[in-house]
Amino acid sequence: MTGARRGPGRPPRAEAAEGPDARTRILEAARAEFAERGYDKTSVRGIAKAAGVDPALVHHYFGTKDEVFAAAIEVSFEPELIVPAVLGESTEGIGERLARYFLSVWENPATRAPLLAVIRSALTHEAAAKVLRGFVLRRVLERVAADLDVPDPKFRAELAASHMIGIAILRYVVRVEPLASATPDEIVATVAPTLQRYLTEA
């Protein structure tokens, strides 16, 4: 991509540090740092070090620590891809699609760790709660709510989200039985009608 700007003698390291991949590496490092250390102990400097870039580059791409945090969450959720896929072409089956998608994200350890870090951080640091409230929930839930034909769609979308978050906490963190050992299918079968009602029934 930027190869055309580079003379034949320039070391490839310059591109690795500044090229299009640096942004991705910063995000991956941020996810890992937030997941491992929590919101409070993660710093832009630490993220930059883990990504092998200058802290100024982190600021250049993302701004403040809060904005890196929001971007690291969004890259886990991928709302741009997921929201349309879950909403689908009609609201028929939306409860089941939402429950399945949510469980699939949590069943995968690679995506579970950063999500858990987000919830932990939001519960222990007001700054992280504010990021979750402002950047993420608003962006994701407003997109979902915009497509719903129910009274008070944001309220309904939040109730659906609350259920899935609570299930995640009891199943993956507290690990109560039998919820922790239930199959995703068993959970979906019981929960999907609830989400369907919240998102579609007046």
Added chain:
Amino acid sequence: MTGARRGPGRPPRAEAAEGPDARTRILEAARAEFAERGYDKTSVRGIAKAAGVDPALVHHYFGTKDEVFAAAIEVSFEPELIVPAVLGESTEGIGERLARYFLSVWENPATRAPLLAVIRSALTHEAAAKVLRGFVLRRVLERVAADLDVPDPKFRAELAASHMIGIAILRYVVRVEPLASATPDEIVATVAPTLQRYLTEA
């Protein structure tokens, strides 16, 4: 109560430290310490100091730190009183009673703080999660499940609990709108049918 054992010249301080009130004071101190400092930073020594008793008395009444933690949670929930009241004489209206009770506990700042401390602790310390799993959820949810006439009653009780925990997190901690500003009645009206279905329908 123990006055009969005491000679007329004994100082009342001895009773204050060892009498029936000491147990209550230890529990109150434990609630406050866990709520304020979190699970990790709370010690039996610190609880004893806040209650004005010897640490040995804390061990005498409750055992380990985990057992004090469990007792401090139970005194917030009062499952002995609440479970029968929520279950009532029939399952009719059980969803609404459960939603109303749960919200009333969270709406009250005095009971909200220790509950929040429990959830925070469980999310950040495996030892606290184990206490929540073993002592509390098992004791409360098993009592509820024992009275239910549905397939897999514990699974159903856990799904109901998960929804209420998720609502508490989004409403009182993350404070997403409009859920944070909704009235308890608005939440109960939408959520009660879900709980009713989980706890009563095959």
